[in-house]
Amino acid sequence: MSDVRSLLLVGVGGQGVxxxxxxxxxxxxxxxxxxxxxxxxxxxxxxxxxxxxxxxxPRVHSPLVEEGGADVLVAFEWAEGLRWLPYLRDGGVxxxxxxxxxxxxxxxxxxxxxxxxxxxDVARLRGRAGEVLACNARALARRLKxxxxxxxxxxxxxxxxxxxxxxxxxxxxxxxxxxxxxxINLRAYQEGRRLTFPRDTAPVDGSRRPVQARxxxxxxxTAFLIDVVDGWCKGCDICVRVCPEHCLRLNGRERVEVxxxxxxxxxxxxxxxxxxxxxxxxxxxxxxPDTARRTE
Amino acid sequence: MPADHRTASEYRRYLRQEMMPHILCxxxxxxxxxxxxxxxxxxxxVDPDQVxxxxxxxCSSRLVGYVDFCTLHTTHGRAPAFATGLKLARxxxxxxxxxxxxxxxxIGGNHLIHAxxxxxxxxxxxxxxxxxxxxxxxxxxxxxxxxxxxxTPYGNLEPAFDACRLLTAAGATxxxxxxxxxxxxxxxxxxxxxxxxxxxxxxxLTECPEYYGRYNRLGTGAEMLLAQGRLxxxxxxxxxxxxxxxxxxxxxxxxxxxxxxxxxxxGILHREERPELTEALRAASGxxxx
Numbered sequence: 086m087s088d089v090r091s092l093l094l095v096g097v098g099g100q101g102v103x104x105x106x107x108x109x110x111x112x113x114x115x116x117x118x119x120x121x122x123x124x125x126x127x128x129x130x131x132x133x134x135x136x137x138x139x140x141x142x143p144r145v146h147s148p149l150v151e152e153g154g155a156d157v158l159v160a161f162e163w164a165e166g167l168r169w170l171p172y173l174r175d176g177g178v179x180x181x182x183x184x185x186x187x188x189x190x191x192x193x194x195x196x197x198x199x200x201x202x203x204x205x206d207v208a209r210l211r212g213r214a215g216e217v218l219a220c221n222a223r224a225l226a227r228r229l230k231x232x233x234x235x236x237x238x239x240x241x242x243x244x245x246x247x248x249x250x251x252x253x254x255x256x257x258x259x260x261x262x263x264x265x266x267x268x269i270n271l272r273a274y275q276e277g278r279r280l281t282f283p284r285d286t287a288p289v290d291g292s293r294r295p296v297q298a299r300x301x302x303x304x305x306x307t308a309f310l311i312d313v314v315d316g317w318c319k320g321c322d323i324c325v326r327v328c329p330e331h332c333l334r335l336n337g338r339e340r341v342e343v344x345x346x347x348x349x350x351x352x353x354x355x356x357x358x359x360x361x362x363x364x365x366x367x368x369x370x371x372x373x374p375d376t377a378r379r380t381e
Numbered sequence: 382m383p384a385d386h387r388t389a390s391e392y393r394r395y396l397r398q399e400m401m402p403h404i405l406c407x408x409x410x411x412x413x414x415x416x417x418x419x420x421x422x423x424x425x426x427v428d429p430d431q432v433x434x435x436x437x438x439x440c441s442s443r444l445v446g447y448v449d450f451c452t453l454h455t456t457h458g459r460a461p462a463f464a465t466g467l468k469l470a471r472x473x474x475x476x477x478x479x480x481x482x483x484x485x486x487x488i489g490g491n492h493l494i495h496a497x498x499x500x501x502x503x504x505x506x507x508x509x510x511x512x513x514x515x516x517x518x519x520x521x522x523x524x525x526x527x528x529x530x531x532x533t534p535y536g537n538l539e540p541a542f543d544a545c546r547l548l549t550a551a552g553a554t555x556x557x558x559x560x561x562x563x564x565x566x567x568x569x570x571x572x573x574x575x576x577x578x579x580x581x582x583x584x585x586l587t588e589c590p591e592y593y594g595r596y597n598r599l600g601t602g603a604e605m606l607l608a609q610g611r612l613x614x615x616x617x618x619x620x621x622x623x624x625x626x627x628x629x630x631x632x633x634x635x636x637x638x639x640x641x642x643x644x645x646x647x648g649i650l651h652r653e654e655r656p657e658l659t660e661a662l663r664a665a666s667g668x669x670x671x
Contacts, residue, residue, distance in 0.1 A: 317402040
């Protein structure tokens with residue numbers, strides 16, 4: 086069965102996983118292959134998981150990809166990619182979208198990010214797959230002024246790693262997507278196919294860790310350092326609301342970060358009112374102005 | 382307020398840091414109460430091995446899992462009973478009971494009032510979030526009238542316990558009430574309660590945004606916390622004075638249909654001197670124990 090290749094497309098509802106699967110299967114048929122496909126798309130409206138198994142080759146008997154059997158895993162969403170990682174075979178190719186879609190069930194604070202969502206950190210995938218191709222497909226699609234084609238960009242990346250003829254892909258896309266979007270989808274496909282990793286795709290957003298800020302200084306007065314334990318913060322917003330100097334804010338991951346360390350007066354309200362012990366305000370040695378230092 | 386900024390955050394050494402972050406919901410006020418208690422302990426420079434924290438069942442009782450003292454996680458409502466036994470056996474320990482409003486006032490109400498009656502040297506911190514948080518937001522004996530919970534979808538028709546008056550009547554020799562919005566006075570109350578000889582009871586108003594807040598549309602944890610400042614009794618200067626305040630303020634709200642929060646007084650509400658149980662026992666046993 087070594088001449089049969091197994092693909093797994095995974096994502097969440099609304100990302101176009103099923104459409105992408107249909108295009109892949111259609112491209113395989115146009116390349117003269119036998120192809121079988123099986124998909125699950127229940128709960129899609131609630132942000133649930135959607136996946137599509139595709140197997141193609143001269144003769145295919147079963148559409149199902151078994152654990153450790155996928156040659157290529159295309160993850161349209163970060164957490165889904167991590168969840169399906171065991172299905173990738175040793176040395177397989179992982180194509181992963183760094184966009185995060187937090188399912189409603191994980192929104193314990195009903196505001197979006199929670200600590201339960203896995204950190205988007207591409208470096209951690211190193212060694213977990215033969216080749217890791219990570220990009221923010223949504224951001225790339227926005228550059229094409231059409232964010233719905235994120236799935237087609239990922240298909241382009243997939244096409245660059247498969248042995249199907251380019252014409253088969255283009256015909257399949259043109260025959261499958263709505264007529265008014267054929268042109269933009271073909272452009273998105275070419276965009277994905279041309280991407281070089283990681284040159285075009287770094288830096289990946291979300292992997293930055295704002296933890297410590299520079300100490301504040303007030304001309305010889307005690308300076309203060311706001312330490313935030315990123316992993317303990319639950320994004321409850323209390324410190325942001327009580328800080329009289331507006332030193333803090335919630336970042337895109339709904340964790341607190343220091344935006345204006347110099348304004349901190351060391352009142353410690355944020356520390357005392359943090360229910361998660363995630364903030365400590367430390368006084369550090371006075372920062373002397375340069376002139377004072379020279380006279381010493 | 383700590384004078385030395387370099388050591389001000391040292392109370393975090395009392396945490397079992399490898400267990401963090403704790404399981405409590407975002408915006409839950411319980412961590413603020415624990416922080417005030419830990420700072421009060423750090424201010425006294427206590428040795429963690431000389432502190433025993435005893436808890437029953439509930440959100441507040443989960444906190445003992447995150448502190449690096451001698452800790453006991455016991456049966457529902459029975460924390461004062463376990464703590465009584467522990468204090469009798471090891472009177473030199475500082476024994477602290479963490480309990481919630483459901484744990485301490487409903488299933489464990491009897492244990493609590495009898496510990497107060499005996500005036501045994503415990504510090505009991507009651508986290509009052511007005512609801513059963515861990516089990517899904519059911520009615521608690523502290524839920525204010527007309528408020529919604531999972532079991533009172535049309536509003537609670539029962540009046541709420543005033544835990545401080547209850548414990549004063551039961552014989553507690555130190556009774557105080559704090560709130561999460563005022564962490565500095567809370568820390569001061571905790572410090573005075575730790576220094577007290579006899580049964581010290583501290584009730585702290587805290588927020589449950591996930592259940593109580595959601596059922597009553599009180600907003601996020603941050604909004605609930607800040608709303609405490611609108612309690613007419615919660616004026617900061619009164620807190621600073623730490624004097625006994627008139628317990629009930631029946632205002633215009635009572636006349637307008639009774640939909641008023643129970644009047645709550647804050648600060649140290651009652652303090653008296655009475656023989657502490659373990660000392661009285663030792664005195665009664667005379668030379669027998671030496």
